[in-house]
Amino acid sequence: MFKKILIANRGEIALRIIRTCKEMGIPTVAVYSTADKESLHVRFADEAVCIGPPSSAESYLSIPKIMAAVEITNADAVHPGYGFLAENADFAEVCKEYNIKFIGPSPEMIRKMGDKITAKETMIKAGVPVVPGSEGLVKDVKSGKKIAKKIGFPVILKATAGGGGKGMRVVWKEEDVEDAWNKARAEAAASFGNDGIYIEKFIEEPRHIEFQIIGDQYGKVVHLSERDCSIQRRHQKLVEECPSPFMTTELREKMGDAAIQAGQSINYEGVGTVEFLVDKYRNFYFMEMNTRIQVEHPVTEEVIDHDLIKEQIKVAAGIEISGVSYFPTMHAIECRINAEDPFRDFRPSPGKITSFHSSKGHGVRVDTHVYAGYSVPPFYDSMIAKLICKAQTREECITKMQRALDEFIVEGVKTTVPFHQRLMKDENFRNGNFHTGFLNTFNLDEDPEG
Numbered sequence: 001m002f003k004k005i006l007i008a009n010r011g012e013i014a015l016r017i018i019r020t021c022k023e024m025g026i027p028t029v030a031v032y033s034t035a036d037k038e039s040l041h042v043r044f045a046d047e048a049v050c051i052g053p054p055s056s057a058e059s060y061l062s063i064p065k066i067m068a069a070v071e072i073t074n075a076d077a078v079h080p081g082y083g084f085l086a087e088n089a090d091f092a093e094v095c096k097e098y099n100i101k102f103i104g105p106s107p108e109m110i111r112k113m114g115d116k117i118t119a120k121e122t123m124i125k126a127g128v129p130v131v132p133g134s135e136g137l138v139k140d141v142k143s144g145k146k147i148a149k150k151i152g153f154p155v156i157l158k159a160t161a162g163g164g165g166k167g168m169r170v171v172w173k174e175e176d177v178e179d180a181w182n183k184a185r186a187e188a189a190a191s192f193g194n195d196g197i198y199i200e201k202f203i204e205e206p207r208h209i210e211f212q213i214i215g216d217q218y219g220k221v222v223h224l225s226e227r228d229c230s231i232q233r234r235h236q237k238l239v240e241e242c243p244s245p246f247m248t249t250e251l252r253e254k255m256g257d258a259a260i261q262a263g264q265s266i267n268y269e270g271v272g273t274v275e276f277l278v279d280k281y282r283n284f285y286f287m288e289m290n291t292r293i294q295v296e297h298p299v300t301e302e303v304i305d306h307d308l309i310k311e312q313i314k315v316a317a318g319i320e321i322s323g324v325s326y327f328p329t330m331h332a333i334e335c336r337i338n339a340e341d342p343f344r345d346f347r348p349s350p351g352k353i354t355s356f357h358s359s360k361g362h363g364v365r366v367d368t369h370v371y372a373g374y375s376v377p378p379f380y381d382s383m384i385a386k387l388i389c390k391a392q393t394r395e396e397c398i399t400k401m402q403r404a405l406d407e408f409i410v411e412g413v414k415t416t417v418p419f420h421q422r423l424m425k426d427e428n429f430r431n432g433n434f435h436t437g438f439l440n441t442f443n444l445d446e447d448p449e450g
């Protein structure tokens, strides 16, 4: 087992990782920017190293700064959390060169899944269903038009370096291909320094359903069931749940097999997520694979009753996974509580939290790094807590979530709590009748504060 783990992250996930390390008897090192010196991850880790000024580029994203902290503390492993360097193949490679275990897959694997065309080609070879589309990169707008006509409109142009919606354009008719092509390429070049574009059939009103997988160093891969992440706004997930209200036993078996196949075919090591688009006929298509622990992992932890960070550290240390794939016997929902004003276009609302009471009680879990008196810095992600509820049925889980949201008190900054309260009352949400476009037509009530 590792002698000391450095956590190259901040916020709730840094704390989350420290907690598991403590339970495993592994000493931890926190790193922090000057904006985070009062943070709980700094206080709860065994050691802490300041790695620079508030800007992410000069702190949490700086490979030399992180490696210097590894060196002076003698850590033998790095946990990257999510975001920041978690899917940076160069960082994983530097760790390898220095003989430091990067808790995650190999640099090659990260690189392979980071390039969407390569990922898709890999999945086709593995027999995983993918959306019909171009064979690899589209070389120019002329062949783009030809391919689009062959696939049939609507189509979607996607950046091979993309993910999270950037460099994406939906096209409904031939006349609009050229304009979309130019825009997608310019956006891809500006965002990723790579203007490679591919084309797919556009799946209308899809659900986003992802499978949690875990693979060990001996080629074994299992899945830990799905999460429905269809409740998103501008590619930011707001609510995740397991099981998906759209899931059937038959579909779970098919998608679970495909997810395992995806992992096994690449000898995947670590925790990973295979994302699928699911259409209204329950056809499913591989979309992307994430090679990190995800924000919404607690939803899975609650329904399968396993600590995913612990499993992740164990497989990184070379321990074999036991057991078979899992299925959910409970229902869990996560609401992301962000310091944003849902009545003002989800505008960030950083500042000092003057009072804070987190929900408690049976079946309620809150993962957070904040407390009364904490200042939410303006430099990073605005998520301040994850509220996770668990119950026997979806209906009970929603009721519990409503109760838990009502007792979640944050003063000093605006939060997404009112949004979630409204969502939990929505008839379509309650009936499981939603897809990724759901929030486009969702109306919040008036701001009670005007």
Ligand code: MV4
Binding pocket: 131, 156, 163, 164, 165, 200, 201, 202, 203, 204, 206, 207, 208, 230, 232, 235, 277, 287, 288, 436, 437
């Ligand atoms: C799609 C799609 C429909 N058809 N691909 C959005 C982010 C990126 N990871 C892929 N995305 C999509 N790809 C085809 N062929 C619709 C989306 C999409 C979406 C996917 C998941 C969750 C939310 C979404 C919101 C808008 C569009």
